[in-house]
Amino acid sequence: TLSQFAIxxxxxxxxxxxxxxxxxxxxxxxxxxxxHDLDVLIAxxxxxxxxxxxxxxxxxxxxxxxxxxxxxxxxTVLTCIDRGKFDYVDDIATTIYYLTKEEIIKMKNSNIxxxxxxxxxxxxxxxxxxxxxxxxxxETGYGYSKTEKTDxxxxxxxxxxx
Numbered sequence: 710t711l712s713q714f715a716i717x718x719x720x721x722x723x724x725x726x727x728x729x730x731x732x733x734x735x736x737x738x739x740x741x742x743x744x745h746d747l748d749v750l751i752a753x754x755x756x757x758x759x760x761x762x763x764x765x766x767x768x769x770x771x772x773x774x775x776x777x778x779x780x781x782x783x784x785t786v787l788t789c790i791d792r793g794k795f796d797y798v799d800d801i802a803t804t805i806y807y808l809t810k811e812e813i814i815k816m817k818n819s820n821i822x823x824x825x826x827x828x829x830x831x832x833x834x835x836x837x838x839x840x841x842x843x844x845x846x847x848e849t850g851y852g853y854s855k856t857e858k859t860d861x862x863x864x865x866x867x868x869x870x871x
Contacts, residue, residue, distance in 0.1 A: 719731070729753045731752075734864070735749070736824055736859075737844055747826065751868060753868050758861065759803050763801050771829065781819040782786060
């Protein structure tokens with residue numbers, strides 16, 4: 710598990726260490742009922758990075774677990790390995806996945822289309838929130854509530870090119 714982590718203004722904390730990061734952006738659930746939106750941020754760790762995934766849950770030990778697939782608009786699929794870096798606070802499940810320098814470069818050159826993730830209960834035998842889910846980077850809403858698609862390559866370039 711994570712030992713005390715927090716997200717500040719463009720800074721991500723793990724224990725005593727701090728990492729510069731992008732703003733948090735939200736990928737919308739692809740399921741109309743019972744799905745989960747996914748909050749995402751990218752943190753910088755030298756030339757490599759981390760993708761931090763969070764979603765709100767009802768509680769009871771469910772977390773983002775297992776490998777995650779990141780689908781880029783150019784058809785590239787990035788596989789992120791579960792390294793057991795997770796936390797659960799205030800009904801928010803958060804898991805950190807590491808990104809290589811090469812994966813960061815690929816994400817600079819092609820926008821995230823969607824992310825596939827799994828929710829598993831680690832304290833119970835079964836939960837209604839368990840399952841495989843996906844969330845997409847898409848425009849949503851109308852008028853004043855309209856949310857634009859996130860330009861992830863520009864966020865990553867701003868973070869890694871400075």
